[in-house]
Amino acid sequence: MLFKFSDRLVEVDPADDSQIYDTIDERGTYVKASVERLENNQVSLQIEIDEATFEQGLEKAYKKVVRQVAVPGFRKGKTPRKILEARYGKEILFEDAVEFIVPDAYKQAIAEHNVEPVEQPKIDVIQIEAGKPLIFKALVTVKPEVVLGEYKGIEVEVQPVEVREEDVQRQLETMQKRHARLITLTEGEAQMGDTAVIDFEGFKDGLSFPGGKGTDHPLELGSNTFIPGFEEGLVGVSVGETVDLHLTFPEQYHVEELAGQPVLFKVTVKELKRKEYAPIDDEFAKDVSDFETLDELKEDIRKNLMSAAEKAREQAKRNAVVEKVVGASQVDIPMVMIDSRVDQMLEEYGHRLRYQGISMEQFLAMTKQTQKDLKAQFIPEAEKVVKEELVLEAVAKAEGMSVSDEELNKEIEEMAANYRKPADQIRKILESRGQIDALTEGILLKKAAKFLVDSAKEIAG
Template identity: 85%
Template sequence: MKASVERLENNQVSLQIEIDEATFEQGLEKAYKKVVRQVAVPGFRKGKTPRKILEARYGKEVLFEDAVEILVPEAYMQAIEENNVDPVEQPKIDVVQLEAGKPLIFKAVVTVKPEVTLGEYKGVEVEAQPAEVSDEDVQRQLETMQKRHARVSTLTEGEAQLGDTAVIDFEGFKDGVPFEGGKGENHSLELGSNSFIPGFEDGLVGVPVGEERELNLTFPEQYHATELAGQAVVFKVTIKELKRKEYSPIDDEFAKDVSDFETLDELKEDIRKNLLSAAEKASEQAKQKAVVDKVVAASQVDVPEVMVDNRADQLMEEYGQRLSYQGVSLEQFLAMTKQTERDLKAQFIPEAEKVVKQELVLEAVAKAEGMSVTDEELDKEIEEIAANYRKPAPQIRKILESRGQLDALKQSILLDKAIKLIVDSAKEIAG
């Protein structure tokens, strides 16, 4: 096999590949063995027609198409490997010469990974973001715990207050006529949650249980039901009962009730420790993002459109999976939001371009540093995945192999090593 490579514009490469006569003949013979099982020639049992008879009856070209399908993929793979061509899409194949007794010649045009011109990636300066926890942070966490452990009392008398959950019957009228969707019974509404249109919840504050109140309100101009947008309406509302939260004072007894600690000071110290751990993690993530963003911004790369397009497809697929966890299909979401797949995909293009460029730059860093992924590093990563899923490592490896995901996992490990290198060498400066 011979191959010549021509670099084209827009990160494309053209390979002209020549398969010699002998190899082409072997491909024709394999094609004959396939075709002969599919055709019947008078005087011969199916599958027993000699090749010469078959070619004489249908022409020598009868085997060409199958021979091309057999030979071209293997020759293409060999050519890109020998010439260090790194494609990012399937090639466009054009057969140049296809004649008996002559070499088979074809062209393959394919988009390849672009060259990356790296900027400075060691010693990058970023603003320090120290991890800090204030007394106010601890107090907010205590108040969150206080709300989470509140006791709820049901009141059948008294006046509604902000924060109460009112059980209400209501009906809305426009020009004295009930409108569709404006009626509800035994509806639970937390006053102050802004779940209803402006003025509705505020209008119930101070209203006694059992009393009907008329609320003169106006729907927002941008309301989703266009027939009600900006319209003046009247709601007749009756509070049937109130559910009111009672909060325990934040003291030693509270600490005993909500934790394994005996005193409030011990609980505060534990909260501070956990908040600091989370703050340190967030600070490290912020530093990593800042460093990587700077390295990417300092580098030059022409990202191929096909790579961005493919990544946008992947991001949209992942989004569809997240929707499915909420019981909504992608098709249902598109219908609800009145979008097409093309509309949604367009929203992922900027993120896709950013991700692809970042990966290309990190790959270039890894290459510049001579990084690779060892078998031991791959095994360790598989073991960690297995531990998270509580499955044996060999089973996880088998699953990854069957899905063709081992190379992607190795690539992820390699990029993480590149990130670690540039982050570890970064310099933090005071803001």
């Protein structure tokens, strides 16, 4: 929280249009708060903390400050408070006292008055004087109100679920390729799909360049592992043959010195390996599965494809229903919510890059863009996601939905099963990271989406 001190004295007027509330916390702290709704999803809270509680904050501040300052005639940490204040002024304790007591008072006020902030507040201290109440204002952006359109009985077009024989055959062919054997060739020419074991060296302007040389490198032709033209240039080459490939690096190549540059690769094919596919029959079924016959394997594939198709159909229906409900609803989303989601998406994207062994800095250099450019690309999707969540939240509120302890426990148990850890351990991890509320919110949104889907009307596509 950012604190701003002011000499202005603003008193709470019970007769104005705002509401006056009194809050008592667990320690008996007396907080008086007025709440004013402003434009652009902002709320202003004026909060008053009684003098007794302010004094507690001053005493706590004294215990901190006295260890940091030296007063002649006293050991550090032993200066009486009155002498410390007389020498440096009572104001020496104010900033720390505010930091000690304002956050709790703010949390009490927003909880009591159902204010849902989406950012840290801007704090303006209005009155701060020993022996008097501490008064401060908090200006904060809050979740926007959603005006729901029609959300029950939404009509959506759905496609029938079917699994064709060619779908089953395609799956069998995929399995056939996955279980192919590599046969070393003693003669013949390289074809697309072969694995060529090669020695190669690249030259630019007659000189070899870093990273352009390899020995006994296995390369599957058609895998697009090398730059365009390299793999194609080896088709028709025989074992033991050396060829010159005159190629050009792509304009967007990640090594700037090579991007768009013409080069020569000298390549020797030392060995060729070709995939050998087993015939798709009963023996194949026995080798690749627990089934005895091809018909049994086909039936299992058909069931799995049908299950996947039904899940895809349900997901498509869910997306169509929610999209219609979101489109019919109105909400003015604060930019801070979109920015926050963009940052989250950027962090997740960076994590995926690191998993592939690429840093964010390397990715930005390869794609010749700045982090600002990348953020801008995420904004439309972030806005879509935030609006969907806000609308689903509004549906849940309109229908009086909540998340029971049983539902939360079930979700945690499912997470525990996925991670193969005890449920109580997963719960402790979530609690330590402050993620229980987010998990509960996620369950609520799923319930709201399910409600919309269950009440929707299907129209044959």
